[in-house]
Amino acid sequence: MAGAFPDSSDYVVVGAGLAGAATAWQLAARGHQVTLLERDVPAAHDGSSHGSARIFRYAYPDQFYTRAVLEAKELWDGLALEAGAELITPFGAVDYGPTRQPALLAGVLAGAGIEHELLTAEEARQRWPQIAFDTEVLWHPGAGVIDAETSVNAMVALAVRHGATVLTGWSLDRVERLGSGAGSGYRLHSAAGETLDAGNLVISAGGWLPRLLESLPLPSGFLAGLPEFTVRQEQAFHFRYREGSSFSATNWPTFIHKAADMQTYGLPGGRDAGFAGQKVAEYNGGPRVPSAADQTGLVDPANRARVVDYVRRYLPGLDPEPYAETTCLFTNTPTEDFLIDRADNLTIVSPCSGHGAKFAPLIGQWAADLATGAAAVPDRFRSASSPALTT
Numbered sequence: 178m179a180g181a182f183p184d185s186s187d188y189v190v191v192g193a194g195l196a197g198a199a200t201a202w203q204l205a206a207r208g209h210q211v212t213l214l215e216r217d218v219p220a221a222h223d224g225s226s227h228g229s230a231r232i233f234r235y236a237y238p239d240q241f242y243t244r245a246v247l248e249a250k251e252l253w254d255g256l257a258l259e260a261g262a263e264l265i266t267p268f269g270a271v272d273y274g275p276t277r278q279p280a281l282l283a284g285v286l287a288g289a290g291i292e293h294e295l296l297t298a299e300e301a302r303q304r305w306p307q308i309a310f311d312t313e314v315l316w317h318p319g320a321g322v323i324d325a326e327t328s329v330n331a332m333v334a335l336a337v338r339h340g341a342t343v344l345t346g347w348s349l350d351r352v353e354r355l356g357s358g359a360g361s362g363y364r365l366h367s368a369a370g371e372t373l374d375a376g377n378l379v380i381s382a383g384g385w386l387p388r389l390l391e392s393l394p395l396p397s398g399f400l401a402g403l404p405e406f407t408v409r410q411e412q413a414f415h416f417r418y419r420e421g422s423s424f425s426a427t428n429w430p431t432f433i434h435k436a437a438d439m440q441t442y443g444l445p446g447g448r449d450a451g452f453a454g455q456k457v458a459e460y461n462g463g464p465r466v467p468s469a470a471d472q473t474g475l476v477d478p479a480n481r482a483r484v485v486d487y488v489r490r491y492l493p494g495l496d497p498e499p500y501a502e503t504t505c506l507f508t509n510t511p512t513e514d515f516l517i518d519r520a521d522n523l524t525i526v527s528p529c530s531g532h533g534a535k536f537a538p539l540i541g542q543w544a545a546d547l548a549t550g551a552a553a554v555p556d557r558f559r560s561a562s563s564p565a566l567t568t
């Protein structure tokens with residue numbers, strides 16, 4: 178995967194998860210000289226972009242995000258075509274529960290012209306007897322499941338096709354500013370003692386960001402304006418379709434259920450667990466860790482018990498004994514907005530809060546626009562200290 182080792186690059190992107198892979202692809206496709214650095218391998222198993230299953234959906238209470246999904250989908254379609262791979266498998270989605278506000282979501286989808294239906298709980302139970310719906314239900318058939326890891330690899334491959342260099346096993350340790358003028362660049366030092374000079378630097382380090390921030394030459398005002406990042410070690414569990422039932426991946430939609438005491442989501446687990454069941458998780462149910470480096474990769478038994486109990490109560494189509502489980506990192510901001518901002522020639526991209534996968538190619542476009550100065554990004558993605566821009 179690695180090309181000839183360069184000693185400098187106009188743009189260096191750090192981190193090859195969904196965000197970094199998308200940014201490197203977008204920059205390289207525009208003709209820039211790009212090096213993508215990754216401490217492990219693309220879609221690192223201990224990051225946020227590994228595995229085969231993330232929900233792709235249009236339903237958001239805030240129409241800003243619904244419209245962004247529409248924009249992202251055009252880029253996903255182009256990416257799938259260029260990569261020659263199916264990256265999003267259509268399954269449709271159901272949203273329900275006392276605090277999910279299906280009617281409000283339906284209004285947002287109607288405003289954006291997205292096909293949907295609002296069903297009573299009884300109508301939904303007849304259509305999907307495997308789910309014990311407790312409120313009215315929003316159904317939208319355009320939703321599906323993103324194969325995150327295949328998407329990362331596709332974007333990295335396209336970046337390379339456009340001339341980018343990828344260095345794996347290159348762990349950024351610290352960054353030195355070269356000069357003080359607006360056009361000055363950076364010298365990057367790896368944990369193993371290598372160096373690489375960058376004209377422009379994009380940091381898309383997922384859950385490693387909070388600690389890495391300490392070693393970046395960022396103005397103190399910019400740092401002070403950043404939102405607080407909270408890293409959580411999420412846990413997801415795979416449950417088999419009930420034996421003897423007609424349930425299979427082909428007739429299970431993805432779901433988001435906001436009950437009063439717990440928010441859960443589920444989706445066909447795909448390749449991650451042998452296509453044999455649904456992946457179910459409690460949203461933000463995992464323990465907090467200071468930074469990705471502090472994760473244990475161990476599943477919390479209390480969270481497993483909560484999710485098993487949930488499956489027993491609400492998902493009669495599944496065998497409530499998990500047959501596989503995994504952990505993954507959420508990097509949350511208080512508003513659940515992403516952070517895409519720049520100080521001097523250093524751009525920070527942190528698109529997680531558990532919902533960034535569906536925007537990946539658009540995040541790459543936003544980050545490339547900001548890093549090159551080609552266009553602004555929406556103000557809500559910028560830190561409190563950055564001047565507001567109109568987008």
Ligand SMILES: Cc1cc2nc3c(=O)[nH]c(=O)nc-3n(C[C@H](O)[C@H](O)[C@H](O)COP(=O)(O)OP(=O)(O)OC[C@H]3O[C@@H](n4cnc5c(N)ncnc54)[C@H](O)[C@@H]3O)c2cc1C
Pocket residue numbers: 191192193194195196197214215216217218219220221223224225226227230231232233325347348349350381382383384385386389411412413504505506507526527528529530531532533534535536
């Ligand atoms: C369990 C789970 C479920 C999710 N479900 C959904 C969903 O249903 N729908 C949705 O839209 N989104 C979902 N998301 C969110 C989505 O997956 C994330 O927004 C996205 O993967 C974040 O990608 P990233 O590139 O920011 O981070 P990462 O994928 O973690 O990438 C960061 C990369 O940086 C590398 N790195 C870190 N430090 C360094 C360094 N010093 N030097 C070099 N490399 C470094 C890491 O090794 C890693 O590969 C989910 C996330 C999780 C964890």
